[in-house]
Amino acid sequence: MTNTTTHGRITLDRFPLDVVQDLAITNGVCVRPILNRVVDTETGTERIVGVSCGSTLVSKCPPCAEANRRLRMQQCREGWHRDTELEPTDEDQLEDEDQAEPEDTGAEEESARRVRSTRRRQDAPDLPRVPMDKRTVGTTFRAPNGKTYRPSMFLTLTLDSYGATHRLPYRVGGKLTPCSCGVHHSPNSPVLSTPVDPSTYDYRRAALDALHFSKGVDRFVQNLRRCAGYKAQYFAVVEPQKRLAPHLHMAVRGTVPRELVRQVAAATYHQLWWPEHETPVYGAQTGRDLPIWDEDTERFIDPATGVLLPTWDQALDDLAADPAAQPAHVVRFGRQVDYKGIVADSETKVGKAIGYLTKYLGKAIGETYGDDPAELHPAQLDHLNRLHEHVKILPCSPACANWLLYGITPKDADGKVVPGECDGKAHDREHLGLGGRRVLVSRQWTGKTLTDHRADRAEVIRQTLAAAGVEMDDQTALSVTQTTSDDEQPRFIWTPVRPGDEDAPTQKEVLAYSITKRIRWREQYEQAKQRARDGTGPPSDTNSATDTNDAATAA
Structure with missing residues (x-):
């Protein structure tokens, strides 16, 4: 948080904005600060305060994205090899408790009242069921030399193939075999992992798998816990x-046999019991006008015939009444499952795995080939566009406006719904179907929220500075939770600064002030750490930021 009221002499005025932004990135300063006007209702004074944008994408704000990545690294490290149990809360028990429900009821939350067959699919192998232990920490093993180990797992899960893609040459019987297109591609070829024949590539299935990938992950975790016999905790990304299909990297506390993990992945599936949505029946693709809202019936109707479109519940009732009905889609994992065992005292392996786990958190799904479409190879751009065309029109949830393209009224729809224009981010080119969270963390991983982890990092830095006689800014000094002394009303009123406000500083002024403050603060922090190393002050906690950029962003 930066108070921009008292700038002093800005020494960067003569530099262009892009140079100042580059300098801000170098010093870990947010390049898109959000300006707010803060009024103190007790004193009547006001000031303009800049707050970091908090973006998680490097393409938008590299310093904020890096700060988020390092915060996630700390969260992952703290919970991976934990050897003590957390005190469970009611929420933990609700989330983690195995209700022993059928492996696939096939019912979404909104259709739980409809009865589905509890029989597992015949094409999915059965899984062993073992007694469930309520522990969340891994098992300890003792080596012949008496040393004890508590290993954990690093797993990677992928989805199935949707068609042949360009690949590097590979050896078969000692002979180098080219890609199926007949070309020996180089390792830096831009066509690698793009479809060999886009016309036969199953883009619809790829889009559906992406839209419902999180449900498959939920099923995998549920099955893994049942087979492992304990409430395995995880940190997953x-x-x-490169083929634009999502895959999962997962740090799991504790270990289970490698072959059992492969069996669980092969046996895991998620059935989507939704109305059929194979082909749109309205919209530009069909030549038929979109459904319209009828004020008299308060329902969507066919614009040509005036016939009412079935509601979401009616469509599900029809599906439940059909004995030959099949799920609209089935999410499965592919055969490629990577398994690595990691022990806590192997710091090099732990650090490398955590770095790999969080390496691409700052990139959007749609930025896999780069963040500038003009620089993409035609094959990459075509692959991206084709996948996005399917993601745009497929429904992402029961309330998705895209259901109207398939002749079904979305759940709880009203006249404000625009057919085919769902505002869910899963349909964006940036997300390509993955509208949910990129980082999935079980509740009992550390028992802390991201805010708690951020506070831990700031506290370590505060103590280090305090030992050197430097007082750190109070991050809660202008909190909206503070109240006045007489009537318990909020003391500080925050309002956004609007473009064109006469007293608003320019972006260059805000960045210049923040850079100056950051450089001065970093010097103080380095001096404080040096004093600790020299023994002239109490030692600092090395679990926090270990480099200057990280320390700066943590504050």
Whole structure:
């Protein structure tokens, strides 16, 4: 948080904005600060305060994205090899408790009242069921030399193939075999992982798998816990492969046999019991006008015939009444499952795994090939466009406006719904179907929120500075939760600064002030750490930021 009221002499005025932004990035300063006007209702004074944008994408704000990545690294490290149990809360028990429900009821939350077959799919192998232990920490093993180990797992799950893609040459019987297109591609070829024949590539299935990938992950965790016999905790990151299909990197506390993990992945599936949505029946693709809202019936109707479109509940009732009905889609994982065992005292392996786990958190799914479409290879751009065309029109939830393209009224729809224009971010080119969180963390991983982890990092830095006689800014000094002394009303009123406000500083002025403050603060922090190393002050906690950029962003 930066108070921009008292700038002093700005020494960067003569430099262009892009140079100042580059300097801000170098010093870990947010390049898109959000300006707010803060009024103190007790004193009547006001000031303009800049707050970091908090973006998680490097393409928008590299310093904020890096700060988020390092915060996630700390969160992952703190919970991965934990050897003590957390005190469970009611929420933990609700989330983690195995209700022993059928492996696939096939019912979404909104259609739980409809009865589905509890029989597992015949094409999915059965899984062993073992007694469930309520522990969340891994098992300890003792080596012949008496040393004890508590290993954990690093897993990678992928989705199935949707068609042949360009690949590097590979050896078969000692002979170098080219890609199926007949070309020996180089490792830096831009066509790698793009479809060999886009016309036969199953883009619809790829889009559906991306839209419902999180449900498959939920099923995998549920099955893994049932087979492992304990409430395995996890820190997982969803990332795109070069073919633009999502895959999962997962740090799991504790270990289970490698073959059992492969069995669980092969047996895990999620059935989507939604109305059929194979082909749109309205919209530009069909030549038929979109459904319209009828004020008299308060329902959507066919614009040509005036016939009422079925509601979401009616469509589900029809599906439940059909004995030959099949799920609209089935999400499965591919055969490629990577498994690595990691022990806590192998600091190099732990650090490398955490770095790999969080490496691409700052990139959007749609930025896999780069953040500038003009620089993409035609094959990459075509692959991206084709996948996005399917993601745009497929429904992402029961309330998705895209259901109107398929002749079904979305759940709880009203006259404000625009057919085919769902505002869910899963349909964006940036997300390509993955509208949920990129980082998935079980509740009992550390028992802390991101805010708690951020406060831990700031507290370590505060103590280090305090030992050197430097007082750190109070991050809660202007909190909206502070109240006045007489009537318990909020003391500080925050309002956004509007473009064109006469007293608003320019972006260059805000950045220049923040850079100056950051450089001065970093010097003080380095001096404080040096005093600790020299023994002239109490030692600092090395679990926090270990480099200057990280320390700066943590504050």
